[in-house]
Structures are given as C-alpha cells and as structure tokens.
Amino acid sequence: MTGADLLGSLGQLLGGKIQDRTEFRGETTFRLLPADLREVALFCRDELSFDYLIDISSVDNFGDEPRFEIVYELYSMKLSVHLRLKLRVSEDEGEVPTVSDIWPTADWHEREIYDMMGLRFAGHPDLRRILMWEGYPFFPLRKEFPLEGLPSDMPDVAFTSAAPLEGGPFVTAPSTATTKDREPRARRPTDAL
Amino acid sequence: MREVRPAAYDSKIEGNVIFTRLDAAMNWMRKNSLWPMPMGLACCAIELMATASARFDISRFGAEVMRFSPRQCDVMIVAGTVTYKMALAVKRIYEQMPEPKWVIAMGACASSGGMYRSYAVLQGIDQLLPVDVYISGCPPRPEALLEGLMKLQSKITGESSFREQKRELMQKLDGVMA
Numbered sequence: 001m002t003g004a005d006l007l008g009s010l011g012q013l014l015g016g017k018i019q020d021r022t023e024f025r026g027e028t029t030f031r032l033l034p035a036d037l038r039e040v041a042l043f044c045r046d047e048l049s050f051d052y053l054i055d056i057s058s059v060d061n062f063g064d065e066p067r068f069e070i071v072y073e074l075y076s077m078k079l080s081v082h083l084r085l086k087l088r089v090s091e092d093e094g095e096v097p098t099v100s101d102i103w104p105t106a107d108w109h110e111r112e113i114y115d116m117m118g119l120r121f122a123g124h125p126d127l128r129r130i131l132m133w134e135g136y137p138f139f140p141l142r143k144e145f146p147l148e149g150l151p152s153d154m155p156d157v158a159f160t161s162a163a164p165l166e167g168g169p170f171v172t173a174p175s176t177a178t179t180k181d182r183e184p185r186a187r188r189p190t191d192a193l
Numbered sequence: 194m195r196e197v198r199p200a201a202y203d204s205k206i207e208g209n210v211i212f213t214r215l216d217a218a219m220n221w222m223r224k225n226s227l228w229p230m231p232m233g234l235a236c237c238a239i240e241l242m243a244t245a246s247a248r249f250d251i252s253r254f255g256a257e258v259m260r261f262s263p264r265q266c267d268v269m270i271v272a273g274t275v276t277y278k279m280a281l282a283v284k285r286i287y288e289q290m291p292e293p294k295w296v297i298a299m300g301a302c303a304s305s306g307g308m309y310r311s312y313a314v315l316q317g318i319d320q321l322l323p324v325d326v327y328i329s330g331c332p333p334r335p336e337a338l339l340e341g342l343m344k345l346q347s348k349i350t351g352e353s354s355f356r357e358q359k360r361e362l363m364q365k366l367d368g369v370m371a
Binding site for chain 2: 131132133138140145146147148149150156157158159160161163164165
C-alpha cells in the first residue's frame with residue numbers, strides 16, 4: 001500500500017468523521033470533531049501504522065468562533081506518510097480528550113499547550129504546567145496576553161513584571177518594512193527605518 | 194654612645210620583606226584569587242568555558258578555580274538569560290556565597306534582558322543582585338570577559354577591605370580615637 005492509497009482509504013473508512021479534507025503541496029489535513037479524536041487516533045495508530053506523533057500545537061484564532069485550534073502531526077515510519085489532524089475548540093469548552101495513552105510523547109506536548117494556551121486535556125495523567133511554574137496566573141501565548149507580560153508574584157517561587165518595550169539596547173521598530181528591518185536590533189529609538 | 198640595632202634584622206630575609214598598607218595587601222590577595230561561581234544560563238556560558246580554556250586562559254588572572262558550590266566562591270559570573278523561573282534560584286545561590294563577593298553580569302541578557310523583551314525574562318540581574326561589572330555583547334568574546342575581570346580587579350584594588358570586614362572592631366576603634 002502506498003501513502004496515497006492509505007490516505008484515500010482513510011478518507012473512505014472515516015468518511016463520516018472527517019469534517020473537511022485539505023490537500024496542499026502534497027500535505028493532507030483532516031479536520032475532525034474533538035469527540036471523534038480518540039477513535040480516529042487509535043485507528044490511525046493501529047490500523048494505518050501512524051506510529052509516530054511528531055508534534056501537537058495549538059492556534060489561537062482570536063475573534064473567530066470556535067476560537068482555538070489544535071493540530072496533530074502524525075507520521076508513519078513504515079510508509080513514510082505524513083498526516084495532519086486538526087480540531088477546533090471553543091473557548092467555553094476549552095477541553096479535548098487526551099491522546100497521551102495512544103502516543104506517550106503527547107504527555108509533554110499536551111502539558112505545554114495547557115501551560116501556554118490554557119486548553120485542558122481530559123484524561124491526561126499529569127496535567128501540570130511545564131514551562132511556567134504552578135501558580136502563574138496567565139496563559140502567555142493567548143492573543144489577549146500582552147507581549148511585555150503582566151506582573152505576578154508567587155512568594156518564594158517566582159515573580160514577573162512587565163518588560164519595557166521601548167528604548168533599551170534592542171529596539172523594535174513597527175513599520176511595513178521587511179522583516180529584516182523590523183526585527184529588534186541595536187538602534188536608537190528615534191532612528192527611522 | 195647608644196648602639197643602633199635594627200629589630201629582628203636578618204640578612205637571610207632581606208628583600209623578602211615589604212611594607213604596605215593592610216588594605217593593599219588584602220586587596221592584592223583577593224583580586225588575584227577570585228574564585229568564580231559559573232552561573233551559566235545560556236550561550237554566554239559557552240564563551241565563559243572558552244575563557245576558562247587554554248587559548249584565553251583565565252588562570253593568568255588567578256580566576257580559573259570555577260567552584261560549583263557557592264560557599265567556595267568570590268565572584269558570581271551571571272552568564273546568560275535569567276528567566277523569572279530561574280531568578281530567585283540565582284538570588285539564593287548569591288546569598289549562599291560568603292562575603293566578600295562580587296557579581297559580573299556577562300552579556301546583554303544578564304545586563305538588561307537583552308533581546309528578550311518578554312513575559313518570561315528578568316530585565317537585568319541587577320534588579321535582584323548588586324552588579325559590579327557589566328559586560329556588553331551577545332555573547333561577549335572571551336577577551337571581553339577578561340577585560341571585565343580586570344575591571345573588577347581594579348575595583349577591588351580601591352576597596353577599604355579591612356574596614357568593611359571588621360566593622361565592629363573599627364567602630365570600637367573609632368570610639369576610642371574620638
């Protein structure tokens with residue numbers, strides 16, 4: 001069976017579960033409902049040899065409904081095929097089923113998404129923060145969180161304060177110039193681009 | 194006629210005796226045996242290791258004895274990005290160092306947060322510790338760290354070491370003199 005056959009048969013087998021199928025430059029993306037995730041994941045692993053979960057990431061489409069998106073990158077070592085699964089999660093719901101028992105590597109990926117984006121994973125064995133400390137009150141990668149941070153204090157653990165975004169040795173200059181010119185670098189704040 | 198006899202003169206030690214101020218002697222000993230606490234937190238630590246290695250050879254300045262216990266250190270070299278998660282640990286390690294102690298903020302991140310204007314990075318270790326020498330660079334070259342070390346040495350040369358170390362005795366003496 002080749003990769004194309006595999007993905008074609010997957011589309012047929014899971015026809016009802018797949019909300020949307022996208023092909024872009026040879027990359028296949030399936031959109032699922034969160035409720036179907038575990039069933040599809042188990043099928044992908046056991047029947048279709050997607051034995052490697054490369055990454056899980058989350059996207060904050062602030063202003064859209066549903067607001068969040070979770071992206072699973074799967075890979076089959078046996079057939080050298082990539083597959084991308086996407087879920088949409090509303091802010092009110094904020095929870096999807098875990099896949100950490102299906103691919104153990106998902107444990108820390110899901111913890112990172114919980115830490116940075118505040119989405120919870122039902123059934124996760126150890127859903128703690130992974131980068132920030134327990135008790136940090138914000139989810140820093142959400143769009144409404146300011147770039148400079150917010151002040152917080154956990155006595156004897158850690159504190160944060162807002163970073164100044166103007167002046168200093170590395171200055172960002174917002175404009176429509178190229179990325180190379182916009183990036184933070186050593187320049188006087190008064191220097192125009 | 195009274196006989197003039199120099200006290201405790203011994204021709205064998207002639208030339209080995211020098212007269213100096215106590216502060217100058219203490220400072221001379223301190224500045225030439227600075228034992229660093231290598232607080233390596235990011236890429237600056239690589240340059241710190243290069244400085245300690247043969248090509249740049251920090252032992253020419255008596256500072257090659259990197260100690261990984263803060264209780265045996267004189268100077269903390271904060272080499273790298275201090276995140277808020279690490280900040281209080283750095284402070285705690287500094288507090289475990291015995292007096293007299295100094296701090297070198299090595300590189301842009303330790304000095305000011307550097308390019309990390311973000312929620313996660315302390316904007317300069319000087320918000321928590323009294324920094325003696327700031328070294329610019331991202332990361333600084335080993336020569337820059339050696340220059341910073343020499344700046345610290347010249348700073349130590351000017352300190353009133355005895356007065357600072359024996360504060361109570363000096364207060365008592367000042368009282369007697371007054």
